[in-house]
Amino acid sequence: MIIITDDEGKQEYQKDAANYLGKADKVYLPETTDEINFIVRDLYSNDIPFTISAARTGLTGGGVPHNGVLISTERLNRIIDIDVENKSALLEPGVHLQTFHDELRQHNLMYPSNPTETWSTIGGNVANNASGAKTFKYGATRNFVNYLEVVLPDGDEIRIRRGEYFAIGNEASLNTLSSNTIKFSIPNIKVPSSTKNAAGYYLRPNMDLIDIFVGSEGTLGVIKKIGLDLLYQSEEVISAIVFFDDYNNLLNFTEYLRNDNPRQLKPRLIEYFDKNSLDLLSKHHSDIPQESLGAIWVEFETNSIMLEHDTLSLYELTLEYTDLVEFTWVAMSDKDREKITKFRHDLPLSVNELLTKYNQQKIYTDTAVPANSFRIYYDEMYSHLNSMGVDYVVFGHIGDCHLHANLFVKNEKDKEKAEEFYHYMMKLAVELDGTISAEHGIGKIKRPYLKYMFSDAEIDGMKNVKKAFDNKNLLASDTLFFDR
Ligand SMILES: Cc1cc2nc3c(=O)[nH]c(=O)nc-3n(C[C@H](O)[C@H](O)[C@H](O)COP(=O)(O)OP(=O)(O)OC[C@H]3O[C@@H](n4cnc5c(N)ncnc54)[C@H](O)[C@@H]3O)c2cc1C
Structure with missing residues (x-):
């Protein structure tokens, strides 16, 4: 060591x-x-x-x-096993996502949980229940975790396989390697009914107890080994960036794809770029049409028989919704797809580079709302952003009704306005049955806002779970909650 x-x-x-x-x-x-x-x-x-x-x-x-x-965990970076036949893998927590993706490709396998930041680790992803573009089709990291080894705050250990230990109603107990039993009550907590959520512990009556560790943000134990379910790579993938000169058309196009549709187009991801995002990216990508007010990245899994048909269906759909069809980028080879993926990945990186350059802490939203409230949320967001006079870019997982509005504050006045906006959006998301954090978690920065989403009794219930695992409050004591 x-x-x-x-x-x-x-x-x-x-x-x-x-x-x-x-x-x-x-x-x-x-x-x-x-x-x-x-x-x-x-x-x-x-x-x-x-x-x-x-x-x-x-x-x-x-x-x-x-x-x-x-x-x-940076030195704990071994992929211990990839079981191709059973489509599963066992890893140490410090394996970088990109390393894992690259390794799986060699076996014609994929791990669909794909946060944009591929330098992140599998351990970090499990701890945050990270999600990414493909979460639209496949759900967040939780859906793929089948086994965990977790070192508890006293050094004891829990090994747990999905489907092995369940809560009985609201009562839970887990046995450790040293034959201790950890008992806790599962508080009744109101959670958003249909959005992704990374705020607070995952707590449900009768839950599979492996889920308590997924998304617990490093507060219940150190995840030391992770078992993941995998999928076969799709035979063919169509990836396209569609540009729009009208926001309403862009939203209608997104809604069409989000829902069951007559063309039976079922994307695996739908991602959003607003005008300011495209302007930021245009420094590195000269082929963005100047007339464009926004863009959608959409990707479909298909096979060699349906490839032509699905490509044509997508083309017909874009003809209906945008006047900028001739500028659409379509990628069918791995290389072209990587170019599009990089285009999306360049965006948060450019934002973070700017913030680092000006030494600013990031002020951004991670809120999500149910699909039937998305228009209200979207219109409110832009109405505030455009009246504030603070520079911004908005992008993100529009398929999941989850956008990141990033603000660039130049002075204290900007900061005040940005923070006001940030609070407003979190409160609005909760009012609309959404979440204050759909993927990045609460950590230390968002602790004050947990109460926007949960009552004191619900937060106390979560703290009691933490106490059951960490009676001395030594592990990540300032993450998620204030005093315990
Ligand atoms: C440019 C950019 C784009 C991003 N895009 C996305 C995105 O699309 N989706 C998304 O979900 N996130 C995204 N993120 C956020 C971030 O990448 C994720 O939260 C990621 O899961 C963090 O992983 P990490 O390895 O960097 O963990 P860290 O940042 O080092 O830690 C994150 C948390 O996990 C805990 N933790 C880490 N390892 C363990 C372990 N072994 N056991 C227990 N707890 C542990 C830590 O205590 C901490 O609370 C993005 C970040 C950046 C900078």
């Missing part, structure tokens, strides 16, 4: 992709997963607080400590 104690060495571990700054007394880099148990046991017996971090691409400060020890 490597231990970093010098200020310069620790520096990169004290900040995440949102430029959230923290402080670690020491940074531990275990080199085997069993070292985690050893480290954690020692920290527990000495009452030393600790936090887990992986690639620190997180955007809410969850992987950045306020004090104590930071345990980084």
Whole structure:
């Protein structure tokens, strides 16, 4: 194990992709997963607080400590096994998503949970129940987690396979490797009925108890091994960026694809770029039509028999909804598809680069609402953005009614307005039965807003779950909640 104690060495571990700054007394880099148990046991017996971090691409400060020890999983990066026949994999937590995608491609397999940031790790993705473009068809990370090994805050361990341990009504108990039993009550919590959600613990009566760890943001234990379900690669994929000179048409096109439709077009992803996003990207992509007010990236899985038919159906649909059909980018080869994927990935990266350049903490929305409220949410968002006089870009997972409005604040006045907008959007999302965080989680930055979504009793219920796992409140003590 490597231990970093010098200020310069620790520096990169004290900040995440949102430029959230923290402080670690020491940074531990275990080199085997069993070292985690050893480290954690020692920290527990000495009452030393600790936090887990992986690639620190997180955007809410969850992987950045306020004090104590930071345990980084960066050296635990082995793909232990890929079982092609059973379409599953076993991994250490520090495997980067891109490394995993590349490896799976060689076996004609895929892991559809694909957050835009492919430098993120599988452990970080499970801890945040990360989602991505393909979540539209396949759901978030949770849907693919079939096995976890979790080191508890006292160094003991839980090994749990999906389908093995369920809560009985609202009562849950889990046995540890040392034959201890962890018991907790599942509070009744109102959660959004149809949106993705990464705010708070996943708690449901009769739930599969593996799900308590998925999305728990590193607050219940250190995930040391992960089993994932996989899928076969699709035989053919059609990927297209469709440009629009009218927002209403863009929204109608999206709605058509989001719902069952007469052409039976069933996309695996629907992603949104607004005009300001296209302007930002045009620095690197000269082929964006100037007339364009927005764009949709859409992707379909198909096969060699249906390829021509589906391509034609998409073409006919674009003819109906946009006057900029001749500018549509269509990719059918892996290489062209990668170009389109890069186009989407370049966007949050460009935003974050600008923020880093001006040393600004990211102010952005991660809200989502149900499909039947999306127009209200969308119109309200732009009406506020356009009246504020603060620079912004909006992009994201429009298929899931989940957009990121990113604000560029230049001075204190801008900051005030941006924060007002940010609060307004979270409250609006909750009013519309949506969520304050659809994918990035609460971490430290969004702790004050958990109460927009949950009552005091619901938050106390979550804190009691945390206490059942971490009686000394040593692990990630400043993530998710304030006092416990
Ligand atoms: C440009 C950009 C684009 C992004 N796009 C998306 C997107 O499309 N979808 C999305 O969901 N997110 C996205 N994110 C956010 C981020 O990539 C995800 O939250 C990701 O899951 C974080 O993974 P990480 O390895 O960087 O974890 P970190 O940031 O290091 O940690 C994140 C959280 O996970 C916990 N954690 C990490 N490893 C473990 C472990 N082994 N055991 C227990 N807890 C652990 C940490 O304590 C922390 O709370 C994006 C970020 C950036 C910068």
